[in-house]
Amino acid sequence: MLKAALALAVAMLATSAAAASPTPYQMLAPLLDTPWTEQIGTSPWPQHPRPQLRRGDDAWQSLNGIWTFQPGLDADADTADPPAAPLAQEVLVPSCIESGVSGVMASGVTHMWFATAFAVPAAWDALPGGDGDGGRRVLLHFDAVDYEATVWVNGDEVGFHRGGYDRFTLDVTDNVVAGGGENELLVFVFDPTDEAPYNIPNGKQTRQPSHIWYTPCSGIWQTVWLESVPSSYIAGLDITAGMDGDVTITIHSATGTPSTPVEVALHDEGGVVVASHQGASDEVLAFSVPVPALWTPDSPTLYNITVTMGADIVRSYTGFRTVSAASVNGVQRPLLNGEFVFQFGTLDQGFWPDGIYVPPTLDAMVFDLQLLKSLGMNMVRKHIKVEPDLFYEACDRLGLLVVQDMPSMHTGSGALPDGAQQAEFERQLERLVAQHKSFPSIVTWVIYNEGWGQIRDAYHPEVGITARVREMDPTRLVDATTGWFDHGAGDFSDNHHYAEPQCGTPFYSLPSSPYDSARIGFQGEFGGLGHRPAPEHLWPVQAAIDTIPQTYEVHADLESFNYRSHVLFSQLRDQVALFACSGAVWTQTTDVEGEVNGLVTYDRRVLRVNATQWRADIQALYAAAAERTR
Incomplete structure (x- = not known):
């Protein structure tokens, strides 16, 4: 893989030296498309990206669109002597360079360059707020770059950021040519994904996709934009509003x-x-x-x-709401506005066959959420990925409770993090909480999933991390360990069990821990029923297809799939009625590559579930919970 990346880099650098202009952008055919692929165009994601900190429409400018790109060879050598623009070929930003949408569709690239030119609107000089103190400021925002970014404007290095899921802002006022003149923006990205010896928060990304591990995303994968602000300006808001x-x-x-x-x-x-x-x-x-x-x-x-x-x-x-936990009729429950609300939704991976980590459009992203609401679900577990702010705004407006995971560190090699890696994981978790704690829909923070990256022999870091998260955000619950290796931290006794649920019950199966009655009984994952779709709806990679039999249960037809789903819902309803089950997460919203257990296929074109049956089964869960707490 590394040799292939180096060969690609050498070839592209040679092309860049020989050519007067970069290779023009062209979307490469995705391995599998969606109904929105053709709507992406060359000005993707034009919406204002920060719904909770928005100024006038005349004070911001998207930099999304066609940039230039080329692989690098070595971090130290590259950043010591940045290349001159234009780079070797055009690329679409935001995108993952591994996707056809990017126009690159390259894998195994660890070091890479991105460049574009932009003008600061002359009209910004006339906006109020210079206050005679150097005039207005120009901010450069990156909403997510995977994984490290070093940024230059007009040849000046203006900033460095580490972390593939959080946003960062650079004040470039003193580096730009104002009044409509052209400026050059250059970004160097380093993304080791799961390469040893690196152990970084990267969720389900891997360079060797297999079943539950998927194609990675490298590069600038969320919106880049400019903003004009007064010389004295608001940098952020922390908002809570209770019942x-x-x-x-x-x-x-x-x-x-x-x-x-x-x-x-x-x-x-x-x-x-x-x-x-x-x-x-x-x-x-x-x-x-x-x-x-x-x-x-x-x-x-x-x-x-x-x-x-x-x-x-x-x-x-x-939004005015209060999230808490308390004993109701002798059972520990999650409360919303002082009442027990049974939480039911899906494990939501947030992967797309055309854009990988990047939904093709806002409508496409919201489609997945509207599907959950249409079936009567009231919750979504955002699984070891962080989405654009517009995702959480959509959940706020639709009324979907969000259980938000921290992206896990990679554990494919079995290596647990060292001290520095653990400290970086905790720093990025704090960034996640700080940047998202004003969204009303988020009700729970998840620290560890199934022991991935979780130190569990020398000490139990989730105990201290839980205390820190509570200190930063006392308005939400904390699920310290969803599935496996539970050492008593957090608000939830969270079990994973496939395919049948074991939620808040006196019986359990390894490796999950037994139900702890002092905490909330929760089914962090169950279901996972599979059905192999027709070839035109299947991720056409043989290595992925070969892993389909690893699915927990593969059903021959949708009649069997829905019958079995009803059986599992009946078991869960009984556990709600008889035991201490307070919520559950069905695996999963959509297929992802070799996983064929979604409510819909990976291309979002085939709905597997019998909607009428599922609505009735989900309502039966809520009814059982209401009866249990009378």
Whole structure:
């Protein structure tokens, strides 16, 4: 694999030297497409990417589109002497270079370069907020780059970031040519994926795909954009709103200097101001809204927020809801707004046959979520991946509870992290919590999945990590170990068992731990029933096809698939009625490569489930939970 990557790099560098212009972009045919593949175009993801920190439409500019690309050879040598643009060939940003959508479709590339040119709109100079202090600022945002990024603007190195799932921002005001002049942006990316000796948070990505491990994503895979802000500006918002109407908000200034005057206004869905408050930046502000409409899966009411700090005005939103845990009739339960709500949804991998990690369009991404709602589900477990902010906004608006996993470290070699790798994992987990804790739909943070990357002999790191997550975000529950190696940390006693559920029961099977009645009984994964689709809906890679028999159960037809599903739902309903089951996760939303156990096929074209039957079975779970808690 490494030899192939080096050969590709040498060939492309030679092509770059010999050619006056890069090879033009052309989408390469994905191995399997979706109904949205042809809608991607060359200006992908045009939506404003930060729904909870949004300025006027005249103050931002997407840099998504056609960039140039070429592989690198060695991190130290490359970054010491960055190449001149244009690079060897054109590429689509955002995308994974392993995908046909990127126009590259290369595998095994560890070092790579990306470049584009951009102009700072001259109209930005006229926007208010220069305050006579050097004028307005120009921010360069990257919403996710996998895995390390070093950034240059006009030949100046302006920043470095490590972590494939979190966003980062660079102030490039002093590096750009303003007033409409051309600027050069150059990005060096290093992505070792699962190469030894690296052990990084990368979820299900691997360079050797096999069954439950999938094609990796390297490069700039979420939106890149420019933003114009006043010289004194708001860098972030932390917002909570509880069922009692109490609101807390911290308005982080870019300088971090407290006591800058700020004003907050909350608007209902009709635009009426229901509360306003004045205070200071970088301090916790608290006020109340009398009798708010609460956010629930059945009625996902949201309130818009306007925050003003001097010349800076940003818009956000929140939902009034309280997540907690308590004993109900002698059983520990998760509560939403003081009531036990049985949580049921799917394991959601977030992989796509055309874009790998990148959904082809916003509509495509929302399609998966709407499918879950249409079947009566109220929850989705985002499985060891972090999505764009627009995913969580969609869950907020649809009314889907989100159980959010931290992307796991790779454990294919069996090697557990050393001290530095563990510290980096924990740092990136803290980034995940800090950047997403204002989304109302997120109700649970998951630290470890099935022991992947979990140190469990020398000490149990999840105990301290749980305490840290609670300190950062006391408004949510923590599932410290979903499936296996449970040492008593967190709010959940979470069992994985295929295909039948074993949820909050006195019986269990190894390697999961027995149910702990002091915590919430939860079925973190079950189901996984398979059905081999017609060839036109199957990931056409023989190595993946060969792993289909590894599926927990493979059914010959959809009648059998749905019959067996009904049997498993009946077992789960009995466990809700008889024991202490408070929620469950069905595997899974869609097929992924060699896994053929989705509600829909990987291309999203064939729905396996009998929708009428599934709606009835899911409603029966809620009914059993309601009866159990009377």
